Amino acid sequence: MSSAVRNRMQLHQQNIQSVFAEVFNHQPISRIEISRNLALNKSTVSALYRDLKDQGYVEELGEGDASNVGGRKPVLLAVNRKYGYTMNFDFGYRHLHVMQNNLSGDVLSYKQVNVKGLTLKQILPLIDAELENISANDHSSHGLLGISFAIHGTVDHNKVTYSPFLDMSQVDLEDYYTQKFQVPVLLENEANVSAVYERDFNKANEQLSNMVTISIHRGIGAGLIIHQSLHRGIHGEAGEIGRSVSIDGNWDGEPRKVEDYCSEDAIITQIQDQKHADNMTREDVVRLFKADDQVTKSALTGFVRNVAGIIYNVANNFDPDVIFLNSPLIEALPELKPQIESFYAQMAPSIRVPIKLTKNSHYATLLGGCALVTREVLGMEDAKLNFGAQTVVL
Amino acid sequence: MSSAVRNRMQLHQQNIQSVFAEVFNHQPISRIEISRNLALNKSTVSALYRDLKDQGYVEELGEGDASNVGGRKPVLLAVNRKYGYTMNFDFGYRHLHVMQNNLSGDVLSYKQVNVKGLTLKQILPLIDAELENISANDHSSHGLLGISFAIHGTVDHNKVTYSPFLDMSQVDLEDYYTQKFQVPVLLENEANVSAVYERDFNKANEQLSNMVTISIHRGIGAGLIIHQSLHRGIHGEAGEIGRSVSIDGNWDGEPRKVEDYCSEDAIITQIQDQKHADNMTREDVVRLFKADDQVTKSALTGFVRNVAGIIYNVANNFDPDVIFLNSPLIEALPELKPQIESFYAQMAPSIRVPIKLTKNSHYATLLGGCALVTREVLGMEDAKLNFGAQTVVL
DNA sequence: TGTGAGTTGGTTGTTTGAACAAACTAATCT
DNA sequence: AGATTAGTTTGTTCAAACAACCAACTCACA
Numbered sequence: 001m002s003s004a005v006r007n008r009m010q011l012h013q014q015n016i017q018s019v020f021a022e023v024f025n026h027q028p029i030s031r032i033e034i035s036r037n038l039a040l041n042k043s044t045v046s047a048l049y050r051d052l053k054d055q056g057y058v059e060e061l062g063e064g065d066a067s068n069v070g071g072r073k074p075v076l077l078a079v080n081r082k083y084g085y086t087m088n089f090d091f092g093y094r095h096l097h098v099m100q101n102n103l104s105g106d107v108l109s110y111k112q113v114n115v116k117g118l119t120l121k122q123i124l125p126l127i128d129a130e131l132e133n134i135s136a137n138d139h140s141s142h143g144l145l146g147i148s149f150a151i152h153g154t155v156d157h158n159k160v161t162y163s164p165f166l167d168m169s170q171v172d173l174e175d176y177y178t179q180k181f182q183v184p185v186l187l188e189n190e191a192n193v194s195a196v197y198e199r200d201f202n203k204a205n206e207q208l209s210n211m212v213t214i215s216i217h218r219g220i221g222a223g224l225i226i227h228q229s230l231h232r233g234i235h236g237e238a239g240e241i242g243r244s245v246s247i248d249g250n251w252d253g254e255p256r257k258v259e260d261y262c263s264e265d266a267i268i269t270q271i272q273d274q275k276h277a278d279n280m281t282r283e284d285v286v287r288l289f290k291a292d293d294q295v296t297k298s299a300l301t302g303f304v305r306n307v308a309g310i311i312y313n314v315a316n317n318f319d320p321d322v323i324f325l326n327s328p329l330i331e332a333l334p335e336l337k338p339q340i341e342s343f344y345a346q347m348a349p350s351i352r353v354p355i356k357l358t359k360n361s362h363y364a365t366l367l368g369g370c371a372l373v374t375r376e377v378l379g380m381e382d383a384k385l386n387f388g389a390q391t392v393v394l
Numbered sequence: 395m396s397s398a399v400r401n402r403m404q405l406h407q408q409n410i411q412s413v414f415a416e417v418f419n420h421q422p423i424s425r426i427e428i429s430r431n432l433a434l435n436k437s438t439v440s441a442l443y444r445d446l447k448d449q450g451y452v453e454e455l456g457e458g459d460a461s462n463v464g465g466r467k468p469v470l471l472a473v474n475r476k477y478g479y480t481m482n483f484d485f486g487y488r489h490l491h492v493m494q495n496n497l498s499g500d501v502l503s504y505k506q507v508n509v510k511g512l513t514l515k516q517i518l519p520l521i522d523a524e525l526e527n528i529s530a531n532d533h534s535s536h537g538l539l540g541i542s543f544a545i546h547g548t549v550d551h552n553k554v555t556y557s558p559f560l561d562m563s564q565v566d567l568e569d570y571y572t573q574k575f576q577v578p579v580l581l582e583n584e585a586n587v588s589a590v591y592e593r594d595f596n597k598a599n600e601q602l603s604n605m606v607t608i609s610i611h612r613g614i615g616a617g618l619i620i621h622q623s624l625h626r627g628i629h630g631e632a633g634e635i636g637r638s639v640s641i642d643g644n645w646d647g648e649p650r651k652v653e654d655y656c657s658e659d660a661i662i663t664q665i666q667d668q669k670h671a672d673n674m675t676r677e678d679v680v681r682l683f684k685a686d687d688q689v690t691k692s693a694l695t696g697f698v699r700n701v702a703g704i705i706y707n708v709a710n711n712f713d714p715d716v717i718f719l720n721s722p723l724i725e726a727l728p729e730l731k732p733q734i735e736s737f738y739a740q741m742a743p744s745i746r747v748p749i750k751l752t753k754n755s756h757y758a759t760l761l762g763g764c765a766l767v768t769r770e771v772l773g774m775e776d777a778k779l780n781f782g783a784q785t786v787v788l
Numbered sequence: 789t790g791t792g793a794g795t796t797g798g799t800t801g802t803t804t805g806a807a808c809a810a811a812c813t814a815a816t817c818t
Numbered sequence: 819a820g821a822t823t824a825g826t827t828t829g830t831t832c833a834a835a836c837a838a839c840c841a842a843c844t845c846a847c848a
Contacts, residue, residue, distance in 0.1 A: 071823025233713020319627020464844030465796025
């Protein structure tokens with residue numbers, strides 16, 4: 001209410017943002033096309049565009065093709081590729097993933113750094129080195145614009161509140177990097193950024209307003225896009241579906257959580273125990289499954305049933321347009337997907353929510369973080385922005 | 395995006411709505427106060443108010459008190475109490491609840507009609523009679539403005555898609571009443587309107603953006619307010635938490651739903667079976683509980699544990715600012731609430747979502763429907779409207 | 789108790805400025 | 819050359835802002 005457009009100046013600012021969003025989402029685009037899309041007079045668009053250009057956000061890309069019945073060629077406009085860049089990180093169990101993106105969300109560089117067994121304080125200098133290295137080779141006009149971190153754990157008010165396999169309580173990342181660079185620094189749960197990725201980077205989802213991304217890694221969490229915006233909850237704990245307990249009338253002993261049955265960790269531990277093995281990894285499970293190992297096959301059948309149950313419950317809770325699965329295990333064994341779908345179909349005979357796999361989950365979290373921090377840089381948190389409109393993957 | 399304010403006319407319309415919202419939410423209010431609240435010039439507010447008055451939406455209520463340091467008395471403005479009325483219905487199991495409200499959401503009349511055992515086609519003439527009776531005694535300028543129905547079941551696109559105890563597939567209520575009166579007719583799930591009630595009628599919730607109302611009647615459902623707006627889901631099935639199944643690794647036989655364990659029906663049936671009784675009602679259960687009956691007490695302990703588990707799961711899924719319980723059984727036995735809270739506290743030792751009871755659940759659904767249909771009448775679906783600002787309960 | 793200074797609510801007439809419209813230039817096609 | 823399209827320039831429009839005013843009140847003080 002109080003943030004609503006109410007006077008001419010606010011109207012002007014909003015229209016500038018609308019023009020920028022058009023350039024962002026449909027680059028390369030001409031002024032006349034923006035004018036038609038926004039139902040704004042072409043002279044108005046020209047004036048608004050001039051403001052954006054003075055601020056350096058946009059640039060001309062050259063001439064486009066004229067219409068086939070004659071007429072002047074349009075001048076193609078685009079987001080300034082040399083405006084600056086964001087740095088986006090993902091703390092994986094074994095690797096730190098590092099990505100550099102420009103203002104449009106295009107990937108400028110990507111790198112994995114081995115951090116297995118290191119503490120956060122030991123990782124910090126590695127991050128600093130990456131930032132310095134990138135900064136030294138940069139030729140953009142504004143340089144570093146913002147930093148994002150995808151966290152495998154919960155985040156509240158930009159602080160890590162819980163992180164299962166890397167102690168993050170010793171360092172305040174937001175504090176450290178805002179002090180150092182005076183740019184927006186953003187921490188966000190990994191399932192949440194993954195959901196933002198689907199909203200902002202996946203053109204197929206442009207018209208969808210409700211999406212749930214179920215992330216099955218060492219734990220289980222969901223990222224929620226509701227009414228086109230990320231639902232974090234008051235403590236940043238919305239979508240912590242791995243903590244759900246069974247409601248079945250049995251209350252003997254400690255209630256067990258969903259995560260205890262069907263996280264990737266739970267499955268690996270289960271197979272390990274039955275095989276009296278040790279230190280197994282996802283790759284081992286994949287290998288055993290492909291070698292037709294019966295213990296593994298039956299464990300994964302249980303996994304598949306449980307995932308179907310989770311999907312059924314998520315569908316009943318949120319009734320989204322689509323559910324994404326972000327699971328390296330299922331990504332490695334795509335034959336599990338139809339099994340999940342068939343168990344789900346048994347549970348929900350009539351109305352079902354479509355299920356899709358998130359491809360290349362590491363990129364997803366980095367790009368989701370990129371989208372969030374870029375929006376903050378632009379002050380366009382709520383606008384409809386279509387990142388990666390012409391992303392060139394390296 | 396495309397609905398954003400972009401030209402002077404749209405700006406003007408939005409500002410008219412802002413002024414109306416101020417009158418609506420803070421009536422009685424003076425022009426100067428609106429001007430200060432909206433940061434609009436007082437002459438602008440005067441002009442916008444004049445438009446609203448010409449359309450009949452508002453009226454002057456007389457003079458207020460002057461400031462204690464002198465100065466002219468303000469003229470107090472309010473929503474026109476004689477503009478028209480909405481009719482709001484709730485199909486209960488035993489009664490049809492009927493409420494007439496004015497444009498501000500004030501209760502003009504309330505009535506229960508016995509409909510136990512009747513089919514929808516038999517109930518229809520009773521509804522028509524109520525509408526005619528009210529219409530005959532009305533002296534407002536625009537008469538009937540809209541109709542809402544709270545449905546114990548699921549609703550999609552204003553059609554009932556599932557209704558457990560009253561067959562509603564034979565009659566299209568929206569069709570029938572729009573044909574008859576040419577006013578907006580709205581069908582909505584009972585848990586959803588209950589959630590809207592908490593958002594729009596409960597001043598204590600004004601600052602809250604995420605609320606879940608758990609409705610425990612013959613089934614279990616949740617109404618979701620997320621980011622201040624009702625989340626229905628793509629098929630209108632969001633919040634159907636009663637259908638959730640347990641994820642516990644056991645997949646022998648048909649999975650049982652939450653509803654099977656802890657709806658009011660399930661509890662009554664359970665007690666009935668153990669007592670070899672028949673046709674028990676909620677009132678019987680309440681009586682037995684108060685008479686210290688052990689079977690009832692132990693059944694309700696199970697109920698309380700299950701409700702705590704449901705709350706825990708809802709908190710993990712949505713992480714709302716508050717959870718409301720809309721349950722006639724708990725309303726009748728308020729001593730159950732602390733028990734629920736204590737079981738919940740055992741499950742979630744650190745972060746907990748506050749739990750509150752919805753008072754007078756029948757009013758809640760009617761008023762929630764009133765809020766929804768009134769918003770549609772005004773074309774102000776997304777504005778922040780504070781209904782019942784000065785509701786006089788009859 | 790009466791008067792005038794100070795204060796506040798609301799109206800009237802004028803100014804402002806962002807979007808708009810029309811007329812223009814530029815560049816292309818057939 | 820005539821038709822068509824892209825973009826610019828120049829002047830118009832109209833809702834909000836502003837300034838000056840009127841209306842009506844309080845309070846202090848004679």
